[in-house]
Amino acid sequence: MGKLVLLGDEAIAQGALDAGLSGVYAYPGTPSTEITEYIQRSRAARERGVHSDWSANEKTAMEAGLGMSYAGKRAMVCMKHVGLNVAADAFVNAGMTGVNGGLVVVSADDPSMHSSQNEQDSRYYGKFAMVPVLEPASQQEAYDLTRYGFELSERFSLPVLLRITTRLAHSRSVVERGEEKAQNELKLPGDLKQFILLPSLARKRYKSLLRTQEHLIAEGEQSGLNREEDGADRRLGIIACGLAYNYYREVAGGSGPGYPVLKISHYPVSPGLLRLFVKKVDQVLVLEEGAPFVEESLRGILDEDPAIQGRMDGTLPRDGELSPGLVRVALGMEQPPERTIPEIVKNRPPALCKGCSHIDTYNALNEAIEPSGPGRVFSDIGCYTLGALPPYNAINSCVDMGASVTMAKGAADAGLRPSVAVIGDSTFTHSGMTGLLDAVVEKSAVTVIISDNSTTGMTGGQPSHATDRLVAICQGIGVEPEHIRVINPLRKHHDENVRIMKQELEYEGVSVIIAQRECIQTLKKVKS
């Protein structure tokens, strides 16, 4: 079937297509975006009518994926780790309903926070929802486990969580494809009450989910994805989850220590398998990307066995992504002589592009709000979060998608005047609209600035659901038409924009200022 050089993300996409995918649902988020983009670019996907349009947010994506599964077809839902927080209600309850067509949920974690607010570990969500979790170590495994994930999902009638991290998502290697499977036919669930989680029915579903757990554990033992590789030196045993396995293999190499290894890619992990492995060796080193998920389960509370090493005893750092160097230190191996970074090397943080509309919006806002003093601007997730850095120093919060609007409302309720939200267009339609409705209903004194560049900029310029709809949405939600102001953030309009902002900052009610000018990057793309 041929070999391809693919990013980990792309390998997942190709794996899903070859497994007979009928639709992918997603909201862009680093490092998961390229999965959906690959399917959008795929000619085969287009010819087979595979759905790949973006969703408004991860929750709507998760629900649409569940709906496609209800109708008997295979669906994949993709998001970054914090997106799973947004989708959590649907995700956890999909564990309760179970699935009809195969449903694979991909969550791309970002340890070291290269492009995120936190480094939460999605494996906890899998455990929370009591569904299987797969964690590939390589691009080939990303392809293979996606295919296996669909099979597993249909066999157990459960959604399957596929967990990857940034390094795998954004690293390329050769992937060998398998056979292509056909899509499922449209087919209603055998039990038309399966998806009704009324308490009386939900209690039955929950008992069934609980009963399934032991079968999931057995599947993890038999799948071959949690496999032991023997080693002659039993003073230490390595438990390596997902990508961490590669780092051990890298540093152990040909001349390194030959310890037994338990490679883990399938959760829940059988306690029996872990017990058996730990008994064979004097000490255990747990290598995992993200939180000490397996390590914590090994330690428990009563058993503080010193034989376990990992992120919790300082053998490895508690935070940040792993690297071959950190694993080398954990193994007590000698480090190569180290060069240092010369002191003259300065940090080069990301910055807003030259000509970016957010710059002019912030310049106007900074001037308009200057008389009120600092500390009154709540913001959100997007390129415009860079407004927190000099020279702008324009915002005071960045918490989660949509939080700018509702935090500004809460602060206004507390008496803060003015209380301002700065949110991007795509973030607004993702999770800002409902908060705006809260503010409208209570006539809260907030000024919401939607910095509308007509794209989802930070993730590379995906289309935004908000484009050409913002005024209508705000009117529909009930913002008074005279307090919906559309401005063009250009330097030549600076004085006028400052004047409009000042007017709305003084208004004791909800105003929305839509600062509309297209993203300079998408504009360039259209031109070329």
Add this chain to the structure above:
Amino acid sequence: MKKDVILAGVGGQGILTIAAAIGLAAVESGLHLKQAEVHGMSQRGGAVQSHLRISDLPISSDLIPEGSCDMILSVEPMESLRYLPFLSADGWLVTSSKTFENIPGYPDKKSLFSEIRKVENHQVIEAYDIARELGSQKVSNIVMLGAAAGKLGIGLEQLEEALRLLFGRKGEEVVQLNIAALLAGDKASREG
């Protein structure tokens, strides 16, 4: 055969194109490949790097271990120094001379290049000037690719083929410009 290369630069300077060309050439030659990229927020004018590993044996880690990199290939001189902890004792630092100064406190050129000269195996290429003479400063990255080819033991013909694949869609003129940049980089490296 095993080569570990860190590609360095600033978002938008085209280091992923260098990576893609080497990657294509390597896979065509039947070598194994791993190439870790930086996507997302850092691409907005920030420091970016890519770990590129090619080998005739399977490769485990997507990241190059500290102290074992064969070459830092950089499109910007200060960025070439950021990854020094990865460079092996006899590794090469190959960088363009053209600075990209978009931050306050950018080091003065004298101390910058004096730090670069402290690396025993270093080469500074006037990639920007060479590219401009060829007709576009945009191909500075491909000049750097050419400058690295000989030291990495990758055939120019295979790289030419890779450039054809990468730029074919943009027309023959663009392909020829890139190939000229590749050859000019190789020449500059040999003469330097």
